[in-house]
Amino acid sequence: MRKLMPTIAVMALSVPALLGLSGIAQAQDKFKLGMAVGGNTCCEWMKAQGDVARALAEKAGWDYVELSNNNDPAIALKNAQIFVQEGVDAVIQFNGQPSANAAISAVLGAAKIPVVTYDIADPGMYFVGIDNLAAGIAGGEQLGLIMKEKWDCNPDLVISSEGAGAGIVNEWRTGGMRTGVKNICPGIPDEKYISFEGSGDAAVALPAARDLLAANPNAVKMAVVGINDGGMLGLINAAEQLGRADEVIGWGQDGAFITGDNVNPHLAGSVFYFLEGYAVYAIRDVIGPIAEGKDVPLKADPGDPASKVQPCPVSAEQAKAVPDMPERVVALLAAPAGTTEYDLFCPNK
Amino acid sequence: MTLDRAIDAMPAATPLRLRLEGWGTPITLLVVWLLLIAATGLYRPDFFAHQTVLAIAFTMSITGVLAIGQGIIGISGGFIDLSQPACLILSGLVAVRLSEAGLPLAVVFAGAIIVGMAWGALNAAIVVAAKLNPVIVTLATNFIGLAALYLVFQLEQVPNDSEIYHMGRARFLGLPVIWWPMLVLIVIVGYLVHYTRFGRRMTAVGGNRFAAKARGISLKTTRFATFMAAGGFVGFAAVLFASAAGPFNPSSAITLQLSVIAAVILAGISLAGGRGSFWMLLLSVGFLSTIPTSLVFFGLSSDNQSIFQGTLLMIAVAIDGYRARRGSP
Numbered sequence: 272m273r274k275l276m277p278t279i280a281v282m283a284l285s286v287p288a289l290l291g292l293s294g295i296a297q298a299q300d301k302f303k304l305g306m307a308v309g310g311n312t313c314c315e316w317m318k319a320q321g322d323v324a325r326a327l328a329e330k331a332g333w334d335y336v337e338l339s340n341n342n343d344p345a346i347a348l349k350n351a352q353i354f355v356q357e358g359v360d361a362v363i364q365f366n367g368q369p370s371a372n373a374a375i376s377a378v379l380g381a382a383k384i385p386v387v388t389y390d391i392a393d394p395g396m397y398f399v400g401i402d403n404l405a406a407g408i409a410g411g412e413q414l415g416l417i418m419k420e421k422w423d424c425n426p427d428l429v430i431s432s433e434g435a436g437a438g439i440v441n442e443w444r445t446g447g448m449r450t451g452v453k454n455i456c457p458g459i460p461d462e463k464y465i466s467f468e469g470s471g472d473a474a475v476a477l478p479a480a481r482d483l484l485a486a487n488p489n490a491v492k493m494a495v496v497g498i499n500d501g502g503m504l505g506l507i508n509a510a511e512q513l514g515r516a517d518e519v520i521g522w523g524q525d526g527a528f529i530t531g532d533n534v535n536p537h538l539a540g541s542v543f544y545f546l547e548g549y550a551v552y553a554i555r556d557v558i559g560p561i562a563e564g565k566d567v568p569l570k571a572d573p574g575d576p577a578s579k580v581q582p583c584p585v586s587a588e589q590a591k592a593v594p595d596m597p598e599r600v601v602a603l604l605a606a607p608a609g610t611t612e613y614d615l616f617c618p619n620k
Numbered sequence: 621m622t623l624d625r626a627i628d629a630m631p632a633a634t635p636l637r638l639r640l641e642g643w644g645t646p647i648t649l650l651v652v653w654l655l656l657i658a659a660t661g662l663y664r665p666d667f668f669a670h671q672t673v674l675a676i677a678f679t680m681s682i683t684g685v686l687a688i689g690q691g692i693i694g695i696s697g698g699f700i701d702l703s704q705p706a707c708l709i710l711s712g713l714v715a716v717r718l719s720e721a722g723l724p725l726a727v728v729f730a731g732a733i734i735v736g737m738a739w740g741a742l743n744a745a746i747v748v749a750a751k752l753n754p755v756i757v758t759l760a761t762n763f764i765g766l767a768a769l770y771l772v773f774q775l776e777q778v779p780n781d782s783e784i785y786h787m788g789r790a791r792f793l794g795l796p797v798i799w800w801p802m803l804v805l806i807v808i809v810g811y812l813v814h815y816t817r818f819g820r821r822m823t824a825v826g827g828n829r830f831a832a833k834a835r836g837i838s839l840k841t842t843r844f845a846t847f848m849a850a851g852g853f854v855g856f857a858a859v860l861f862a863s864a865a866g867p868f869n870p871s872s873a874i875t876l877q878l879s880v881i882a883a884v885i886l887a888g889i890s891l892a893g894g895r896g897s898f899w900m901l902l903l904s905v906g907f908l909s910t911i912p913t914s915l916v917f918f919g920l921s922s923d924n925q926s927i928f929q930g931t932l933l934m935i936a937v938a939i940d941g942y943r944a945r946r947g948s949p
Contacts, residue, residue, distance in 0.1 A: 474872035
């Protein structure tokens, strides 16, 4: 009996240990997705990108780890190292500070972890995103049509609210909008195209916009474009303060301020990207097949992306039919797998 | 009376240098400001237009009120309040919420001011209780405050049809409505600091805290009062900010910090405490608000203003240090 007791004890202790080991093995089998959200406080959609990715990962039965890049390249790189330590199987990131992308790519590439990057391309990452240039052109053409109808393509100024910090994305969007305007109204002379730095933030753009308007006192027909709705709204607010709001027509990008019950009446339209729902594209076209063990070829070029997000230009009138972001997220998560917000909400498909 | 007697009875001639003592800074600042205006006007005659005045006045409004708060901290020996951006956004958020609830403008102002004062009291409590340098404390509370605000909201704006929204776009006597409170507050605070007991105590504490203590002035009470008053002004500025700025996020007020500090130093309010005139803020805020507008008229981007403001700040700090060494006002 004395000899039997240790054997029984060892067997008894082995049961939980074996259960634990099998749990670990099961957890190791489970696909684990890492998500690095942008972490820039400018925009609600950055947080929502994480919320949608989490919900879709849970639906797929995956483990999910979310970190914030805090809009800081050093933190974004550190997050990549944490993902390696966490043993994730794939990473999605939105990194508004692309200077760290090469290093992030190297860290995750060395660990053989595939990475999806939203909107900002890197040669080592699957590109999922909007064609920013196409989105810019689409918005610019819509604004051009309004200018043609209202001013016979003869504005006094076409003003760009730039966000230089966004680098090439800024050039694609605001440059694309100017190109779009030129497509409809080719006769506008170059000197009528002016720009100012608005940082993509209405409050920050406001003083510079006021100064620009003051320095152009005779301009009474002004079209304004911007890297996003916020930067463009800075000029509209400035025009309201200087008593010149009726002289301005604005067309933005990203659709952040064109839905809801607090839309500025001088905002003529915007281009929806439905940024919060990018995870649908990433998971449908890249992460999902990888989780199933399929070989997904690396497509890192925005011109030939792993998954292309459709831009959706809408007038202010059309935008009234598009629900606010929280409602859109609810509807998106309730829709069949792979359905995008473009499918659900874009009135100009 | 003989001529000799008449000459004897005359007061002694005051040397020009002595007569200008104390007026050197305002005269210099005024001359430089006028030169800037004249140079811009010569280059672009359309600078002399109502639109320009409006643009400058709008920029002055919020910076001016914030500068009062910063000046109070400076003159009382607290050096700088680096938590103004967080306090402004927090109070601005309260202003938005109260206006969304449809409450009258007076309640919106009261709510934002109370929150600003509470923020000031928090700063003061940490400074007094932990006996820490106010610069370090306010730097830390700014970081903490902004981080906490990031968790609470991403973007806020006052409703387009609210009283506060219209206030941010309205005019009175040809100038922005939000400019007038700035003017009135600077005039009143300038008077209070120089001609009331509390104002003199506050300045005395900033000038020499040991002497002030020996005279029976409570340093703790004064510190609480100054931080709370400064917070109240930030709360007031927050309503102006919320009314004019359009959509804002927790980072939107960070760019104001440099202008506000530069305005206080240029006004001659010593950050080491003990001296300065708040009325001078009208000149310094006006001058600093004119620079970016002038740059645009000269064809330069207004984002170059940071170069000019940074340079001016260095010059002003150097002058402040020189004056402190000379012991002149």
